[in-house]
Amino acid sequence: MARVYNFSAGPAVLPEEVLKEAAAEMLDYKGTGMSVMEMSHRSKAYQEIIDEAEADLRDLMNIPDNYKVLFLQGGASQQFAMIPMNLMKNGVADYIVTGQWAKKAYQEAQKYGKANAVASSADKTFSYIPDCSDLPISEDADYVYICENNTIYGTKFHTLPNTKGKILVSDVSSCFLSEPVDVTKYGMIYGGVQKNIGPAGVVIAIIREDLIREDVLPGTPTMLQYKIHADNGSMYNTPPCYGIYICGKVFKWLKKMGGLEAMKAHNEKKAKILYDFLDESKLFKGTVRKEDRSLMNVPFVTGSEELDAEFVKAAKAAGFENLKGHRTVGGMRASIYNAMPIEGVEKLVEFMKAFEASHT
Numbered sequence: 265m266a267r268v269y270n271f272s273a274g275p276a277v278l279p280e281e282v283l284k285e286a287a288a289e290m291l292d293y294k295g296t297g298m299s300v301m302e303m304s305h306r307s308k309a310y311q312e313i314i315d316e317a318e319a320d321l322r323d324l325m326n327i328p329d330n331y332k333v334l335f336l337q338g339g340a341s342q343q344f345a346m347i348p349m350n351l352m353k354n355g356v357a358d359y360i361v362t363g364q365w366a367k368k369a370y371q372e373a374q375k376y377g378k379a380n381a382v383a384s385s386a387d388k389t390f391s392y393i394p395d396c397s398d399l400p401i402s403e404d405a406d407y408v409y410i411c412e413n414n415t416i417y418g419t420k421f422h423t424l425p426n427t428k429g430k431i432l433v434s435d436v437s438s439c440f441l442s443e444p445v446d447v448t449k450y451g452m453i454y455g456g457v458q459k460n461i462g463p464a465g466v467v468i469a470i471i472r473e474d475l476i477r478e479d480v481l482p483g484t485p486t487m488l489q490y491k492i493h494a495d496n497g498s499m500y501n502t503p504p505c506y507g508i509y510i511c512g513k514v515f516k517w518l519k520k521m522g523g524l525e526a527m528k529a530h531n532e533k534k535a536k537i538l539y540d541f542l543d544e545s546k547l548f549k550g551t552v553r554k555e556d557r558s559l560m561n562v563p564f565v566t567g568s569e570e571l572d573a574e575f576v577k578a579a580k581a582a583g584f585e586n587l588k589g590h591r592t593v594g595g596m597r598a599s600i601y602n603a604m605p606i607e608g609v610e611k612l613v614e615f616m617k618a619f620e621a622s623h624t
């Protein structure tokens with residue numbers, strides 16, 4: 265068996281331990297004689313899986329009782345529509361546009377109400393987080409929306425915006441469970457799990473109960489109403505059963521690793537190895553303003569497209585996969601999520617040093 269160092273932005277590396285456990289339980293989950301994939305979602309065994317997953321997530325993130333945890337489908341992108349359909353009471357929302365995912369959410373929201381871009385970092389190819397301490401927040405805004413960690417550009421909100429009392433809605437797809445968060449600062453936190461938690465297809469939404477309403481935008485499909493999913497314990501229809509099961513295993517792994525404080529320390533240590541090298545390298549350069557750097561996604565360039573391509577190719581041959589930057593940005597990007605071991609980053613930096621030595 266040869267596992268590579270997988271720097272994919274998503275779907276992305278998962279803890280080896282979790283994959284092995286899932287493999288061991290593939291044919292016979294805990295004496296049921298079947299795989300979780302083959303199991304009725306109405307069975308006792310499955311109810312335990314989803315209940316435990318929720319309980320462990322609540323524990324990890326310290327989620328208050330007045331927040332619901334929903335396991336949904338449709339990817340993070342489906343939330344771009346679900347959020348305005350469900351949360352726009354006044355039909356107005358403010359968006360902070362810090363990259364492609366925020367932009368897509370902003371554009372989608374325009375279909376359902378008045379979406380305002382109150383800040384953007386498009387002027388410098390989204391390489392920084394704008395100052396959000398005193399934004400022109402709309403008086404009747406139903407929420408303020410951010411993408412907290414910009415997967416493609418490698419920026420992160422290290423300080424949450426001042427929403428002037430409005431509800432904050434945050435897409436945390438690529439920083440989910442990478443460090444502790446204060447859930448009470450948000451009306452809603454959500455993310456696709458394929459970046460840091462599990463297999464693609466599952467989206468976890470953590471929503472304050474009072475925001476889950478019946479009087480959603482007229483015409484909102486049943487499946488796109490938070491209330492339906494909340495009232496049915498995420499089992500209005502068949503949930504993405506197997507995906508939720510893997511998420512549950514990752515939650516247990518995270519608890520065993522010491523929870524989110526420990527994860528944060530681990531992630532800071534890993535990211536520092538790479539950023540420190542980028543800061544001193546004569547060949548490779550980080551593309552993001554230092555104070556806004558993400559711990560999860562690290563984009564960098566050599567300054568030459570040919571050299572970038574050569575590096576990606578050589579890295580792949582040496583067992584470092586998926587280092588090519590996003591198709592719209594070019595260059596390189598190393599995604600170093602929770603499950604990327606420190607050795608992966610250390611070895612990558614060693615490889616980069618050797619590449620630099622032979623190319624300068």
Ligand SMILES: *Cc1c(COP(=O)(O)O)cnc(C)c1O
Pocket residue numbers: 274338339340341342365411413414415435436437438456459465
């Ligand atoms: C990957 C990603 C998305 C899109 O996720 P899908 O599950 O493909 O819809 C949205 N937001 C962020 C921040 C992402 O990283």
